[in-house]
Amino acid sequence: MAKASAPYGGVYFSHMRNESNQVLDAIRETIRIGVGAGVPVHIYHIKAAGQANWGLMPRALALIDSARAQGIEVTADVYPYIRNGISLSSFLDPRHYAQGTDRFLKTLTDPAVRQRLRHEVETGTDWENWYRHVGMNWDNVLITGVAPGIDTAVVGLSIAGVARHRQVDEWTAFFDLLPQGVVEVAPQSMDEEQKRLALRAPYVAIDNDQPPTDPRAVRSAHPRAFGTFPRILAKYVREEHVISLEEAVRKMSSLPANILGLADRGRIAPGMIADLVVFDPARVQDHATFTRPLVYSTGIDEVIVNGRVVLDGARVTDYGAGRVLRR
Numbered sequence: 276m277a278k279a280s281a282p283y284g285g286v287y288f289s290h291m292r293n294e295s296n297q298v299l300d301a302i303r304e305t306i307r308i309g310v311g312a313g314v315p316v317h318i319y320h321i322k323a324a325g326q327a328n329w330g331l332m333p334r335a336l337a338l339i340d341s342a343r344a345q346g347i348e349v350t351a352d353v354y355p356y357i358r359n360g361i362s363l364s365s366f367l368d369p370r371h372y373a374q375g376t377d378r379f380l381k382t383l384t385d386p387a388v389r390q391r392l393r394h395e396v397e398t399g400t401d402w403e404n405w406y407r408h409v410g411m412n413w414d415n416v417l418i419t420g421v422a423p424g425i426d427t428a429v430v431g432l433s434i435a436g437v438a439r440h441r442q443v444d445e446w447t448a449f450f451d452l453l454p455q456g457v458v459e460v461a462p463q464s465m466d467e468e469q470k471r472l473a474l475r476a477p478y479v480a481i482d483n484d485q486p487p488t489d490p491r492a493v494r495s496a497h498p499r500a501f502g503t504f505p506r507i508l509a510k511y512v513r514e515e516h517v518i519s520l521e522e523a524v525r526k527m528s529s530l531p532a533n534i535l536g537l538a539d540r541g542r543i544a545p546g547m548i549a550d551l552v553v554f555d556p557a558r559v560q561d562h563a564t565f566t567r568p569l570v571y572s573t574g575i576d577e578v579i580v581n582g583r584v585v586l587d588g589a590r591v592t593d594y595g596a597g598r599v600l601r602r
Contacts, residue, residue, distance in 0.1 A: 277312035284536055284602055288317045295324040295403060295464075298331055302338045306349060315348035317534055320484050321473055324359065324464040325408035332469035336476055343478065350534050352482040353473040355506045358461035358565065360419065360484070360497040361405065363434075363452060367392060368402045380454040389450045408464045413438070413445045415463040417565050420495040422456025430495050431566035434460075461497060461565055471517050474507075480531045481507055481523075490569040498568040502561030505572035509560045520556055536602045553577035 277287040287309045291301040302318065309316030318339070323332040342349045364376070371379050371392075382388045396406045409415035413434035421430060429437050429452070438448035452458050473479045483503035488496050504527055511517040518526075532541025539548050552575060559574030578586035583596035 277308055277314055281313045285312075286315045286317055286534065286536070287312060288319055290319045293403070294322050295328045295408060296331075298323055298328065298335055299338060302335055306338075306342050306347060309349070310347060315350070315534075318349070318351040320354055320482055321351040321479065322353070322359070322465055323469050326410050326464075326466075327407070329466045329469055332472050336472060339476075339478070350478045350480065350530075351473070351476070352480040352531070353470065354482055354484050354499050354503055355470060355474075355511060356461075356497070356499055356503075357465040357467060357470065358417065358463050358497075359465070360459060360461055360499075363416075363418075363449070363458040363460045365403070366396060366405045366416075366449070367453075368395060368399060370402075383450050383454050389446070392450075393446050405462055405464070409462045413449065417461045417463075418458060419461050419497055419565060419568065420457075420459035420493075422458070425452070425455045425458065427494065459495075459497075471511070471515075474511055474518050474526075477522075478530075479526065480534060481526045482531075488569075493569070496568045498561070498563035498565055498570075500563070501568065501570060502563035502572055505554075505559050505574065506561040508554070508556065513556065513559075535600075537600060540600075549579050549582040551577075551579040553579075 277285065280286075287305070289305045289308070291298070291305055293301040305318060306316055321335065323329055323335060339349050339351065364372070383392075396404065397411065400407070405416075414436070416434045418429050418432055418434070418437070421427060428440070432440060434449055434452075435445050437452065438445040441448060441451075443451070481504060483499045485497060485500040485503075488500040490501075507523050507527070508520070512520050512523045529541040532538075539546070540550055541547075543551070554575045557574075559572065561572045562570040563572070564570070575586070576588060577584060580594075580596040581598060583592075583594045585592050585594055585596050
């Protein structure tokens with residue numbers, strides 16, 4: 276499939292097979308596919324998930340460095356949060372869902388099934404075991420969203436917090452939540468050092484791993500939906516000096532434009548499309564948190580899209596300036 280895109284200037288974007296204990300093999304596979312297809316490779320939000328795997332990030336970046344040194348075009352991106360976003364159902368071995376999710380979830384009323392699954396989760400290493408990734412600590416698993424019908428009071432609580440709220444043990448809270456519907460969670464599966472390492476790599480752009488999110492239409496979200504880019508500018512540039520302001524801007528503009536093959540965007544120059552964000556480096560700040568995620572950032576004074584002002588101070592204009600971008 277990737278080879279078929281090559282004559283049209285295609286790029287192989289990969290949400291890789293594995294982002295934890297097998298991340299190095301996943302990178303090798305991703306690069307191999309790109310080389311075989313004759314197209315550039317882009318790794319979507321590179322990470323080393325799971326406490327036991329945090330040390331793999333330097334080796335992961337070294338693999339990419341080695342490929343690039345050989346002339347292979349490999350890039351990646353990263354989001355500035357140490358919690359990712361998945362469904363609570365991901366904490367069980369995916370093989371259990373093979374005959375259908377609803378059918379499996381009905382079995383969770385059986386105490387014997389719960390006991391067997393608990394033992395499996397506490398000891399299992401032959402699948403992406405998110406419970407082990409968070410240090411076998413339910414306090415490290417925050418609930419960010421629930422399906423209609425589920426008590427919204429649990430949003431913003433950890434699984435351990437739900438247990439305390441309901442005065443039950445943590446495993447009971449976990450198994451009670453699963454059959455009620457989709458529960459979105461943010462496990463603390465990464466550390467800050469791997470974020471810093473990724474940000475310092477010149478070929479790593481910034482992503483927020485989130486579709487456009489309308490706060491009027493949703494009850495919750497991962498805070499990266501509202502805070503990603505200002506968080507980079509506030510935390511990793513202004514406060515921690517991990518990268519320079521100029522490098523941060525490049526990672527949000529010309530670098531992703533180059534990766535996507537958008538030749539008329541990503542720079543301020545004559546003849547380029549006027550996509551501009553006017554912000555104050557001293558004031559720009561994210562405010563979205565895991566308990567209050569639907570909060571806009573501050574310090575951004577003006578936004579221009581395709582030459583039209585769409586944000587003027589606190590006022591959103593009526594222009595529908597966006598357009599589909601094609602290579």
